Amino acid sequence: MNLSDKKRALKMFQYGLYILTARATDPKESMPYAAATVTWVSQASFEPPLVMVGIRNESWANEAVKQSKSFALNVLGKNQKAMASKFFKEVHLDGNKINGCEFETGVTGAPLFLEANAALECSVEERIEKGDHTVVIGKIVNARLNAAEDEPMLLRDTGWSYGG
Numbered sequence: 001m002n003l004s005d006k007k008r009a010l011k012m013f014q015y016g017l018y019i020l021t022a023r024a025t026d027p028k029e030s031m032p033y034a035a036a037t038v039t040w041v042s043q044a045s046f047e048p049p050l051v052m053v054g055i056r057n058e059s060w061a062n063e064a065v066k067q068s069k070s071f072a073l074n075v076l077g078k079n080q081k082a083m084a085s086k087f088f089k090e091v092h093l094d095g096n097k098i099n100g101c102e103f104e105t106g107v108t109g110a111p112l113f114l115e116a117n118a119a120l121e122c123s124v125e126e127r128i129e130k131g132d133h134t135v136v137i138g139k140i141v142n143a144r145l146n147a148a149e150d151e152p153m154l155l156r157d158t159g160w161s162y163g164g
């Protein structure tokens with residue numbers, strides 16, 4: 001295989017940006033919540049309504065999703081690059097804010113950010129551990145729209161890169 005071609009072909013994939021959240025049953029240093037900016041997300045079925053997401057094995061997000069068997073995808077709009085950049089690193093809880101972003105708790109216990117365009121809550125149907133990321137298949141159990149604005153943030157417009 002030509003590795004450079006593989007990398008370039010994979011970089012042609014289009015992605016949106018999401019903040020994946022979950023509430024762990026066994027908090028890490030008294031932090032029950034995980035919140036990580038992710039891009040490897042896709043719808044996977046109409047009926048039942050499934051989505052899939054690739055989560056880095058070594059992350060707190062992966063551990064929290066594994067523990068809670070549920071997660072939320074907070075869908076970011078095209079003007080929310082600053083918000084996305086707050087969740088590339090460790091999370092801190094301050095009242096009802098995580099890394100400075102206000103949230104409410106969803107039916108799964110996952111934080112739903114008020115600023116995000118929308119949120120989908122999922123129960124975990126399956127976790128597939130094959131590579132350095134775990135493919136998590138989730139069934140949508142709750143959906144909420146926060147903003148009339150529905151233009152999504154696209155990875156290619158941010159100048160960031162994840163994939164290849």
Ligand SMILES: Cc1cc2nc3c(=O)[nH]c(=O)nc-3n(C[C@H](O)[C@H](O)[C@H](O)COP(=O)(O)O)c2cc1C
Pocket residue numbers: 034035036037038039040041054055056057058059060061062087088089090091133160161162
């Ligand atoms: C542009 C970009 C996209 C990312 N997409 C993903 C992704 O799809 N899945 C993932 O697990 N991590 C992704 N990450 C890395 C996570 O944001 C980062 O590992 C995470 O916030 C750390 O979370 P933790 O505290 O749970 O370990 C991405 C990072 C960047 C810069």
